[in-house]
Amino acid sequence: MRSHFILIALALLLTAAPEPASPQSRHGTIRGRVELRKLASAPERRPGVGDPGTPPPRDFPDLRRSVVYLDSAPRGAFETSEGGHAVMDQRNETFVPHVLAISTGMTVDFPNSDTFYHNVFSLSKTQRFDLGRYAAGRSRSIRFDRPGIVRVFCEIHSHMNAFILVFGHPFYALTDTEGRYRIENVPAGVYNVVAWNEGTASDHRSVTVPAGGTAELDFTLR
Amino acid sequence: MTASRAVAVLACLAVVSPAGAQILPSEPIAFADGRITIGGDVSASFGSRDPGFFDFTDYDHSAFRLFRLDVAAAANVGDHVRVLGEIRTENFGQVRLYALYVRVRPWTTKSVDVNIGRVPPTFGAFSRRTYPSDNPLIGYPLAYQYLTTLRPDSVPGDAAELLSKRSSGWLVRYRYGNQNIDKGVPLVSAFRWDTGVQVHTGSGAIQATGAVTAGTIANPLFHDDNSGRQYVGRVEVRPIAGMVAGFSGARGPFVSAVAARSIFGDGHDREFTQTAWGADLEYSRAYYILRYEGIVSDWRMPIVRAPELTLPLRSVSTMIEGKYKIIPGVYVAARFDYLGFSDVTATAAQGPLPWDAPVTRVELGGGVSVQRNLVLKLSAQRNTRDGGRLRPKETLVAGQVVFWF
Secondary structure, X not given: OHHHHHHHHHHHHHHHOXXXXXXXXXXXXXXXXXXXXXXXXOOOOOOOOOOOOOOOOOOOOOOOOOEEEEOOOOOOHHHOOOOOEEEOEEXXXXXXXXXXXXXXXXXXXXXXXXXXXXXXXXXXXXXXXXXXXXXXXXXXXXXXXXXEEEEXXXXXXXXXXXXXXXXXXXOEEEOOOOOEEEEEEEEOEEEEEEEEOOOOOOEEEEEEEOOOOEEEOOEEEO | OOXXXXXXXXXXXXXXXXXXOOOOOOOOEEEHHHOEEEEEEEEEEEEOOOOOOOOEOOOOOEOOEXXXXXXXXXXXXXXXXXXXXXXXXXXXXXXXXXXXXXXXXXXXXXOEEEEEEEOOOOOOOHHHOOOOOOOOOOOOOHHHHOOOOOOOOEEOOOHHHHHHOOOOOOOEOOOEEXXXXXXXXXXXXXXXXXXXXXXXXXXXXXXXXXXXXXXXOOXXXXXXXXXXXXXXXXXEEOOOOOEEEEEEEEEEEXXXXXXXXXXXXXXXXXXXXXXXXXXXXXXXXEOEEEEEEEEEEEEOOOOOOOOOXXXXXXXXXXXXXXXXXXXXXXXXXXXXXXXXXXXXXXXXXXXXXXXXXXXXXXXXXXXXXXXXXXXXXXXXXXXXXXOOOOOOEEEEEEEEEEXXX
16 A cells, blocks of 8 residues: 555656756757748828828838747746846837747836837736836836737837737747747657747647757748 | 718728738728828717707717717828828718828928818817827817807807807807808817918927918818918927927908908908917826816907997817826826806996806716727716806716727
């Protein structure tokens, strides 16, 4: 009877224990390219019929960047909370970058680099916040503790919006302007990988990450 | 326009929405690589009956019981020319052309714009934020909505006739001019735009706008009803972050040629003017916005016989408004408003009386953002009228749904 209890206790410990620190050779890399068949169009200003003058010129957001991430992460990956800071600037009536990928526990700073007020807010279920109006040279920050997609707006300039993707694990990457991405230090195994881009349907693909090797995985988003 | 046509319009907007997953658009609809943009404001208010006619914008429409649909469009025709327009319908009635003008920017590197057509308001601050999505409450400021007893096309013969109409600006007529019963005018109309040429310059710290138009700020027109033009100007200064100070002035013939002719014959219609001055101040920071706006309007009306009108007929409005966000997506707002009138004397026994009944309005309310462009508002409004024939006090409550894209 006693030996049964010991066996059950050992089994539970093995199940719940975080994965032991793996040697580098037991980790691999996922890399590839995300091709965008359809690029979302940048939001336009409202017609502004009531304004007597033409509004000043503004920048347009870079909508080519996608985010690739593991839909299910290895056991133990969710227990890490990285902390740290990321920056989403407000410049020429545009959030820069337009898409930010961060881990839970990170804080995003929103400096105002324009000469007029901005008011960053989000009504997303993941994180509801409002940083109020603040002037040029000032910055406000918000910490993100729950994973999910947070859509960010400016209350004063309705054409300004951006996305913050918050992950409970570190296995995600932002593509470069050519659509290339690379997720490193992924424990060997089989994963469901997702490619996300604003305004397109996400693509889910399965991939096997070899120990010490690289898995190639390309996506096409429509 | 019937209800089914309004629903059809909304359905069309939903179909062409770029965000296919959503029922209705969340951003302006853009065509031709962004050269054409279409935006809209839809609001529906439902509230208490208003037997005192405090919130009526004409005989049929109360701001507290109103469905309003605005669709605005802008088309870029090259680097120098832009065409802007807006149509509006209220309570599923006739679709009206609210604005249509051409904007010419002679130099792309200089901040100078010339607008020609049915142009945006020049005078005042609230006139540019009459859309429900810009108005934190449901009611309008008195200066922009409350109907005084003056009409441009129907003129009182004496002070006694004018005083007998106090508080009945929602439906009034006088002995001279048009004999059909109709609404009076507010100090500044928030419901029609004037027609003419407007020049705007400046950006950042100082901006200036001037216009020559067919009507007056109280009675904007598409076709001029007299031989004079209105000259109107505004200067806006932004001395520090979050602060906007504005100064406005306007002067133009108010009484129509037909009404003036019925009293004095031809050639006098330019003499009866509306002259107005306005000052406004806005300060915002963090989670609050405070606004003040004061307007003085003088009307020079024809003097026909004794007891004579004491000219000018002056009206003074004062408005203070505040908005504070208490949590993300939820705000509270309040507005205090007063509209006063200068005295005229009909009889010695009666003594001097304001030519229309002064009104005080306090409105408290708030809003909840269901999503960024879908807001639910609730307002309670207390109106007090000092004199006149209609109900002197009234408390109104209303709710409003606002959607914009």
